[in-house]
Amino acid sequence: MVTGNLISIGIIPLLLTLAAFVIPLLSLIIKEKLFYHMYALVFGIIALTYTILNFYLVNIVYGKPIAYFFGGWIAPIGIVYVVDGLSSVLGLLVGIDMLFIIIYSIWYMWREEGIEWYYTLLLLLEASMIGIVYTGDMFNLFVMIELLAISAYGLVAFYRNKKEAIEATIKYSLIGATATTMFFLSIVFLYGTYGTVNMADLAVKARSPWICEVFSEACKFFSAISGTSYGNPVLATAIAIAFALWAFTFKAAIFPNHFWLPDAHPEAPTPVSAALSGLVVKMGAYATLRVLYTVFGLNTLIDIPAGAGLSLRDVLAYIVLILGAVSAIAGSLVMIIQNDIKRILAYSTIAHLGLVFMGIGAVMHGSSKAVVSAAVTAVVFHIINHSFGKSLAFMVSGAYIKATGTRNILELRGVGRLMPITSTALVLSLLHLLGVPPFGGFFSKLLLFNALMMSGQIVFAIILVLSAAISMLGYMRVIVNILVPPRPSKYIGIIREHIVPSTLFIILIAIITSIGILSIVGGIAYLENIVGSTGWIDGIRNYINSVISFYASIK
Amino acid sequence: MEFPIIVASVIVVSLYVNLGIALYGIFARPSLVKKLLAITILSDTANAFAVLVGYRWPRTGTPQPPVLMNTTNYNESIKYYVEHAVDPLPQALVLTAIVIGLAVTLFIAFIIIQYYRLHGTVDVRKTKALSR
Amino acid sequence: MINEVFVYVGEALVLIGVFCDIAAAIGMLRFPNFYTRMHAATVGTIGGAVVPLIGVALIALGCDWLGSYRFFLAGASIVAGILIMLLAPVGTHVLAQATHKAGLAPKKPLLFDHLEEEQRGGKK
Amino acid sequence: MKKSEVCVIVSIIIFIFSLAYITSLGGLGYLPPVDVRKLAQIYLSSTYNPFEPTNTSSGYESVTAIVWDFRGLDTFFETAVFYGAIIASIAVYRGVSISTKKKPIGMSPIAKTITRLSTVLIPTVAASIAFHGHLTPGGGFQAGSVATVVIVLIVMVFGLRKVILKGLTKPKILLLRSLGLVGIGLTAIGLVLAGLVIGVNAYIFQNQAKPIAHISYPMWIDDILVGGSLLLFNLFEFVAVMAGFALVLMLFSIEEEEVRKVIK
Amino acid sequence: MIEIFTLAFLMLVSIASVIAAFKAIIEKDMVRAIVYSAIQSAMYALIFYVLMAPDIVLVYIPVSVGITPAILLFVTKKTERYDGD
Amino acid sequence: MSLEQQVITFILYVFPFYLFAFTLYIVRALKGPTIPDTVLAIDALSFDIAAFLALLSIIYRSPILVACTIVLALWVYALDIYVSKYFTHKELGE
Known part of the structure; x- marks a missing residue:
């Protein structure tokens, strides 16, 4: 294979989008609903196959980031997809989780009207998420975020008759x-x-005086193509990061921009809630990670001290930490007083994203490789854990809603006793989200705590524990209300468990348990091996190298 | 000839003022339709700003749109072109951004009509009062 | 030689256009109500846009320093002129009709409304 | 004026002033510069270069070249965003149909006559914009949105039902639109498929041959510059955008009574 | 000489766009606001023209002078004409 | 004086008159006591701008800029149609 032409990277978002483009044509010919379910399933499996392939290529075959150059143009001229360890892990996560969500949709949306439009939007959602994770170009990131946004809006508005x-x-x-x-x-x-607008190019330009000593080839290459910077880059970078963080914190529902999430996530169809809470908000966290580490990470312009001993980077780190802490505390506090089961889970998402952003803030403070790689690993591991846990929790709540028709936990009293597999899944997923030892959630929170302690943010480490403690009340309220009271007489004999969701629940329980077990036997070390260096010099160097190596291969 | 600094600052400041006006419309006006209008103004202003960033003022002659017009003597004409044409990349980005903005506007318009069907008003304050 | 003729005729047309334009603009500003301003708008569109566009087309035909693209310029100007000549009166007509029908603009200095009279009479 | 409004206004004013201050300190360099940025010089000089066939995009127009060749992926997904918005709107309006029992009303006969005339003129202009997209300003999206004026005018002047009675129904437009989109997608991966058949290395969104991918769309046909994939992209985009706008405007002009039968 | 007039034109247009945008946001009658925003869009189109972006003008005029007001008028017709108090 | 210089000088002298007319039109458009007044002013303004843009494209020596005039003329007509349909009919799509 020629360097820079690994088509498995470039084709996935394109293929999924094309699949979505074809659906209106098919809808004129085929009216059978089963067809569309199977169509989405097939493309979900194809996407999963490709993401697994990419994971395999990046981490096992090559062992370094790989890139795809669209149109055969070299990097800052054309668009490039770069898959490094972080991207491959998150891409794999998207592939797996979206396949589960499609399978769940087949059961949940079986009789729904307009299912072809639903799957069109869902395929576009998956395409955009994989695109966001793989892209190596700022403007392409913007386009993919818009695609993500528009398909998410469409999916939230799917129940058009609900106020x-x-x-x-x-x-x-x-x-x-x-x-x-x-x-x-x-x-x-x-x-x-x-x-x-290329990320690797920006990363080099932002590190210009420093990287030219360490890594002169990239510097020479990029300055030959896109010149040097103009004007006053420090100020422009500051304002650009401020604007970008506005967008990313909106996507991730962090404190000042969180208010849409508790409304939007519960009102969507339940599979979509699982996708939104499990994956879509993570894209904001991923983009923040990419922009604040790879592009404007260590030794960049923002490290220049501005005054009072603080550099712009410290200020940003504190902003991210404080916003994350406020979201974590507020999300878990508001969670306690809610009665709507999906709303509880939505507020829990806010709390968890707050924890993720606190982790991101910890990496910004990191001054040694051990700290940075531990924090990045913690963030990614928490994203993975929360993704599976929250998807499972939403799917379980969907099973209850489908059975009883209500979302209020006070009306769901005792229903859990009628559905043993579902209830097991509920309890386990909530324990996982809470962070109870055998499950993965415990280890990711432990890692986050360690990372915060290592970077010297003891106050925020305490806030993390506090947030977990507060959120325990909310989770316990759900479990106590649904499981402890006697069986409600009006549902006995009516409710039964279906085969598809039950199988899915069992698979997901196996996944969250095995994440926990794997993390004891060395999974964390493996993950750190893959993603740990993302924020550190060698990771960034590998990233840039993968972009410029194509040019060498042409010559 | 130098590009007068006063003109550049008038344009930049007027664009910033428009940005502020649009933000005021989004955050402070009660009507959803007015918010939508403000969003279109906001994205238009961002686009105008991008085009302004791509503008240039060549040393000799007037700037030229990024379209190659004369190819009879290739080497000379491409030299003239590179020396006089404005930056095409922001224009391409803006082209993309305009379409995206239009798509979002279309969708929000549909949702606002649907909102009116369900709530009977497009005033945010009135619906707040209703839901309490 | 032919170039000069084209350019001079074109410039004359553009001058007519400028005069119409200024007159129409002053009229738009000074006239008392909507219906009278319509007169000014007519001058502004036909005299101030169609005529100069034809003038521009002629000038462009005379400008041989523009290369072969000048025919494109002339053609596009002529097409634009024809389009404006077709569309502008219809636009004004439609607008006037709507204004009259919906009573959007006050008819203050107006003494006698023939159109309304006719419509009322026609209905009865 | 309420307290919250004052807060909003004050914060916005601070926002504007800080932006303007940063710009005045050179946050964007000198505006406007004498020379374009270096990347732009590369784009400008490699837009049309017959002497270096592996480093060119085969059109006179740099913006179209960037939009469909250098950064084709962006435009593809931008089309996808537009498509997504339309699909989401259709999803909101699912199940709504238009009965053709009532007669269309329309506007005055004068407007009808002129609009009938312009329905011939405007598509011609639009088609010329689309076909010359790689030579002069314009391209698929521009042409599509110019052609939309015809649809808007017809819907407004003659009434929606007239359009439907003439045979331009929703499924047909959807078909047209999907064909355009699929055409864009197939053009994007066309050379990859061709490369698979004849065993040559090729890239997605490739237009002209590259140093390690010796396969390209035709640049010239009979001494006419066709610009390889640019022309194809422009044509398909034209069809797709026009059909998309037609669909949206049709959905918008359905009367409330008809909609309320289905939706709440 | 010609540059001076072009620049004066640019300044006039940008100031007019600010006034039009301001009136569009402040206005209580939505139809009026839409018409003002159409003025603002036309002014922006002129800015794009003077800044040598014919591609943008070709796409911006249909979108912002043509389609967006049409959509907003559709929305206004189907909902309420006056906003606020 | 060559023909080229002569044309450019002529356009230069025409320029301020156009700017003056535009200013008056804009004042009317922004002031316009009723909606039809504003729309009418936009109409006249845009058609005149169309002619003006054609003149400008001669000065800038880039004839391709002229395509914009057609588009401007078309869409301003459409704006008239919208507004009048809005005021005369119950639904815009009737």
Whole structure:
């Protein structure tokens, strides 16, 4: 295979989008609903296959980041997809989780009207998420975020006759459009000063005086193509990061921009809630990680001390930490007083994303490789754990809702006793989210705690524990209400468990348990081996190398 | 000829003021339709800003749109072209951004109509009062 | 030689256009109500846009320094002129009709409304 | 004026001032510069270069070249965003159909006559914009949105039902749109498929041959510059955008009574 | 000489766009606001034209002068004409 | 004086008159007591701008800029149609 032409990277989002493009044509010929379910399933499996293949290629065959150059153009001229350890892990996560969600949709949306449009949007959602994770270009990131946004809006508004759903969509889409416009402005500022929108190029330009000693080849290569920076890059970088963080914290539902999430996530169809909470909000965290580490990470312009001994980087780190801490505390506090089961899970998402952002803040403070790699690993591991746990929790709540028709936990009293597999899944997933030892959630929280302690943020480490403690009350309330009371007489004999969701629940329980077991026997070390260096010098060097190696192979 | 700094600053400041006006419309006006209008103004302003960043003022002659017009003597004409044409990349980005903005506007418009069907009003304050 | 003729005729047309334009603009600003401003708008569109566009087409035909693209310019100007000549009166008509029908603009200095009279009479 | 409004206004004013201050300190360099950025110079000089066939994009127009060749992926997904918005709107309106029992009303006869005339003129203009997309300003999206004026005018002047009675129904437009989109997708991966058949290395969104991918769309046909995939992309995009707008405007112009039969 | 007039034109247009945008946001009558936003869009189109972006003008005029007001008018017709108090 | 210089000088002298007219139109469009007034002013303004843009494209020596005039003329007509349909009919799509 020629370098830079690993088609398995470039084809996935394109293939899924094409699959979505074909559906209206098919809808004119085929009216059978079963066909569309199977169609989505087939493409979910194809996407999973490709993401597994990419994971295998990056981490086992090559052992370094790999890239795909669209149109055969070298990097800052054309668009490039770069898959490093972090991208491959998150891509795999998207592939696996979306396959589960499609299978769950087949059961949950079986009789729904307009199923072909539902699957069109779901395929676009998957395509956009894989695109976000794999892309190596800022403007392409913007386009993919918009694609993610528009398909998410469409899916949230799917129950068009529900007042709350439409109101949630309005909130979500109006502020979302504003946030993404701000991200566009941030790209304009970046292009205005650096003269490029490629991430690897930006990473080199932002480190210009430093990297030219360490890594002169990349410096020479990029300055030959896109020149040097113009004007005052420090100020432009500051404003660009501010705008970009606005958009990313909106996507990730971090504190000042969190208010759409508790409305939007519960009102969507349950499989979509699982996708939104499990994956879509993670994309904001991923983008933040990518921009704040790979592009503007260590030894960049933002490290220059601005005044009072603080550099811009410290300020950003504290902002991210404080926003994360406020979300973590507020999410878990509000969770306690809710009665709607899906709303409880939505607030729990806010709390967990707050923890993830605290981890991101910890990496920004990291000054040695051990700290940075531990923190990145903790963040990624927590993202993985929360993704599976929250998907499972939402799917379980969907099973209850489908059986009883209500979302209020006070009306669901005792229903859990009628559905043993579902209830087991509920308890285990909530314990996993809470962070109880045998499951993965415990280890990721432990890692986050360690990372915060290592980077010297003891206050925030305490906040992490506090948030977990508060959220325990909320989770316990769900379990106590659904499981402890006697069986409700009106549901006896009516409710039964279906084969598809039960199988799915068992698989997911196996996954969350095995994550926990694997992390004891060395899984964390393996994950750290893959993603740990993302924020450190050698990871960034590998990333840049993969982009410029294509040029060498042409010569 | 130098590009007068006063003109550049007037344009930049007017674009920033428009940005502020649009943000005010989004956050402070009660009507959803007005918010949608403000969003279109906001994205238009961002686009205008991008095009301004791509503008240039060549040393001799006037700037030229990024379209190659004369290819009779290739080497000379491409030299003239590179020396006079404005930056095409922001224009391409803006083209993409305009379409995306339009798509989002279309969708939000549909949702606002649906909102009116369900709630009977597009005023955010009134629906808040209703839900309490 | 032919170039000069084209350019001079074109410039004359553009001058007519400029005069119409200024007159129409002053009229738009000074006339008292919507219906009278419509007169000014007519001058502004036909005299101020169609005529100069034809003038521009002629000038462009005379400008041989523009290369072969000048025919494109002339053609596009002529097409634009024809389009404006077709569309502008219809636009004004439609607007006037709507204004009259919905009573959007006050008819203050107006003494006698023939159209309304006719429509009322026609209905009865 | 309420307290919250004052807060909003004050924060916005601070926002504007900080932005303007940063720009004045050179946050964007000198505006506007004398020379374009170096990347832009590369784009400009390699847009059309017959002497270096592996480093060119085969069109006179740099913006179209960037949009469909250098950064084709962006535009593909931008089309996908537009498609997603339309699909989401159709999903909101699922099950709504238009009865053709009532007669269309329309506007005055003068407007009808002129609109009938312009329905011939405008598509011609639009088609020329689309076909010359790689030579002069314009391209698929521009042409599509110019052609939309015809649809808007017809819907407004003659009424929606007239359009449907003429035979332009929703499934047909959906078909047209999907064909355009699939055409874009197939053009994007066309050379990859061709490369698989004849065993040559090729890239997605490749237009002209590259140093390690010796396969390309035709640049010239009979001394006419066709610009390889640019022309194909422009044509398909034209069809897709026009059909998409037609669909959206049709959905918008369905009357409330008809919609309320199905939706709440 | 010609540059001076072009720049004066640019300044006039940008100031007019600010006034139009302001009136569009402040106005209580939605139809009026839409018309003002159409003025603002036309002014932006002129800015794009003077900044040598014919591609953008070709796409921006249909979208912002043509389609967006149409959509907003559809929305206004189907909902409420006056916003606020 | 060559023909080229002569044309450019002529356009230069025409320029301020156009700017003056535009200013008056814009004042009317922003002031316009009723909606039809505003729309009418936009109409006249845009058609005149179309002619003006054609003149400008001669000065800039880039004839391709002229395609914009057609588009501007078309869409302003559409704006008239929208507004009048809005005021005369119950539904815009009737």
